[in-house]
Amino acid sequence: MQIHWNMYATYKNPEYFQDPEKVDPSRFHGQGPAPYSYVPFGGGPRMCPEKEYARFKILVFMHNVVTRFKWEMVFPDEKMIMDPILVPTKGLPAYSPFSSSIIILMIHHRPKGMHACWPL
Numbered sequence: 001m002q003i004h005w006n007m008y009a010t011y012k013n014p015e016y017f018q019d020p021e022k023v024d025p026s027r028f029h030g031q032g033p034a035p036y037s038y039v040p041f042g043g044g045p046r047m048c049p050e051k052e053y054a055r056f057k058i059l060v061f062m063h064n065v066v067t068r069f070k071w072e073m074v075f076p077d078e079k080m081i082m083d084p085i086l087v088p089t090k091g092l093p094a095y096s097p098f099s100s101s102i103i104i105l106m107i108h109h110r111p112k113g114m115h116a117c118w119p120l
């Protein structure tokens, strides 16, 4: 049996990220999120080997984006919507708004003998 973890199980869980839909960079200040609740580069022996390189490059990129350009909203009051995705009629696992497409992918492409477990 293999257990498939998906990031939305914790990223959208208010138990770990208060008000999870809010864009709030300050949630990463200080000690930041609880251990193992935020793992953008994976973990363990197969963790992304270029984690620090990627972080450094993004830092340089963001620095230049902010300091070298002037930005303004084309439509200041424009509302954002989420593009609709496939949703199973019997519902989704808790806190997993995008997992339906992943479930479907796993059903069609999972390796022989692999089973999916979902955090509910």
Ligand code: HEM
Pocket: 040, 041, 042, 043, 044, 045, 046, 047, 048, 049, 050, 051, 053, 054, 055
């Ligand atoms: C924002 C940028 C990046 C993110 C979010 C990211 C994320 C990840 C994640 C989640 C994994 C899987 C870790 C696991 O299985 O636990 C991974 C693996 C890997 N990443 Fe990245 N990565 C980034 C940039 C890069 C860059 C720039 C390189 C190379 C120049 C790179 C090379 C690799 C390699 C070679 C692995 C496979 C490691 C292994 O299986 O042993 N990544 N990355």
